[in-house]
Amino acid sequence: MPFSEDDLRNALRRKDPGPEFTRRVMARISQGGAERQAQNRKGRFSWLQAMWLHPVPAFAAFVLILLAGAWIGYQRYQTHQWEAQVRKQQQERAEQRAKDETILALRITTAKLNHVFQKVNNAVPEDANIRRERL
Amino acid sequence: MPDGQQEDRTTACLKQAVQGDATAFASLVAEHQAMVFSIALHYLQDRSLAEDVAQEVFLELYQNLSTIESAGHLTYWLRRVAVHRCIDQGRRRNTRRESALEGLPEPAVQNAPADPLLLGKLRQVLEALPEKQRMMVVLRYQEDLGPAEIAELLRMPVNTVKSTLHRSLDDLRKKLTRKLGEVRYAIF
Numbered sequence: 001m002p003f004s005e006d007d008l009r010n011a012l013r014r015k016d017p018g019p020e021f022t023r024r025v026m027a028r029i030s031q032g033g034a035e036r037q038a039q040n041r042k043g044r045f046s047w048l049q050a051m052w053l054h055p056v057p058a059f060a061a062f063v064l065i066l067l068a069g070a071w072i073g074y075q076r077y078q079t080h081q082w083e084a085q086v087r088k089q090q091q092e093r094a095e096q097r098a099k100d101e102t103i104l105a106l107r108i109t110t111a112k113l114n115h116v117f118q119k120v121n122n123a124v125p126e127d128a129n130i131r132r133e134r135l
Numbered sequence: 136m137p138d139g140q141q142e143d144r145t146t147a148c149l150k151q152a153v154q155g156d157a158t159a160f161a162s163l164v165a166e167h168q169a170m171v172f173s174i175a176l177h178y179l180q181d182r183s184l185a186e187d188v189a190q191e192v193f194l195e196l197y198q199n200l201s202t203i204e205s206a207g208h209l210t211y212w213l214r215r216v217a218v219h220r221c222i223d224q225g226r227r228r229n230t231r232r233e234s235a236l237e238g239l240p241e242p243a244v245q246n247a248p249a250d251p252l253l254l255g256k257l258r259q260v261l262e263a264l265p266e267k268q269r270m271m272v273v274l275r276y277q278e279d280l281g282p283a284e285i286a287e288l289l290r291m292p293v294n295t296v297k298s299t300l301h302r303s304l305d306d307l308r309k310k311l312t313r314k315l316g317e318v319r320y321a322i323f
Contacts, residue, residue, distance in 0.1 A: 003253060003311065005276065011257040012277040017172040017186055022164045024186075025193045026157065032194070 145206035153200050160200070164193050167210070170278070171217045177273045178221040179228070180262045188224050192217050214278065215288050218270055225266050253311075260310040267291075268303040275300055 051058045145166060151159035171192050175185035195216055196203075203209050261269055267289065274280045274288065282300065286293040 003257065003308070007253060008257060008272070008276040008307075009279075011254040011261075012173075012177050012273060014169045014173040014277060015176060016169040017189065019165075021168050021172065021186065021189070022161050025164050025168075025190050026161050028190060028194060029160075029197050030157075 142206045145209065149200075149203060149206065149209060153203075160197065163196075163209070167213050168193075170210070171213055173277055174214070174217045174273055175221050175224075177258070177261065177277055178269055179225060180258070181228075184224060184228070188217070188220050192220055195220075211288075214274075218274070218288055222266055222270065256311055257307070260307055263310055264303055264306060268299055268306070271296060271300050272303050272307070 145163065148159040148162050148166075152163055168189065172185055172189040175188040175192075176182060179185050179188065192213060196209075196213065199212075203212055261272060264272065270289065271285055274285045275282075280288070282293050282296040285291075285300075286296045289296070
């Protein structure tokens with residue numbers, strides 16, 4: 001069946017859904033916005049309403065939360081202090097150990113040097129005696 | 136109105152709509168509703184479904200308005216979302232009638248083109264095309280898009296779009312021939 005591309009364009013020409021379409025879209029948008037606002041208002045109101053209707057439990061809950069927060073904060077502070085103290089002690093021990101090791105090393109070096117000097121001093125007269133005998 | 140002025144006006148409306156101006160958003164809807172609605176109508180062949188899909192597309196636009204950068208981007212975005220919502224809706228509805236047309240008799244004589252009967256039948260046989268082919272024909276002949284633009288919207292290679300469009304026209308011719316043949320047999 002022969003049909004041209006223009007026939008197809010004519011068949012598929014854009015059609016406007018009418019001016020009411022825009023109004024319906026805008027109505028759906030505002031309806032969605034109003035629903036969201038109502039949900040938010042409802043959520044806020046129920047929370048405030050509960051606080052207002054039951055002040056003693058609300059105050060008790062508030063105090064409990066405050067105490068729990070303070071206790072957790074104090075625990076954290078103590079842990080931090082203890083860790084700092086342990087770090088300081090470890091550092092002091094390491095410093096003392098390094099100092100002791102240095103002193104020991106110096107003592108050993110001194111002893112070795114003394115030994116070498118003694119050897120050198122004793123060796124010189126012997127060599128002179130040997131040379132004298134050969135002559 | 137010249138295209139440049141129209142584009143400037145759309146960009147101005149877009150800026151106002153992003154700032155929360157409902158009237159500006161309404162004029163954006165009014166400007167593009169024919170495009171979105173017609174894509175849905177020609178693809179789904181159902182006026183109320185097409186209106187539902189078009190409304191959903193504009194609601195989605197309202198929620199994503201801040202991501203739209205320009206008038207051109209707006210048109211591209213609306214086409215892309217409309218195309219994908221239509222395909223989703225078509226799959227849900229699953230009303231392809233291709234198989235029903237397969238058994239129709241071949242015509243004895245060819246009809247003269249470009250008459251109201253032909254245009255109506257063209258729209259009917261379009262519905263019998265597979266979903267991607269149908270959408271390609273709608274985008275090509277309703278929106279006057281080139282194969283490259285269709286390929287980008289449908290995320291397909293350009294050559295596939297070209298060959299599929301060619302095959303779709305052949306299919307439309309065959310199906311239209313059968314359809315008009317059936318009418319002729321019914322009359323005589």
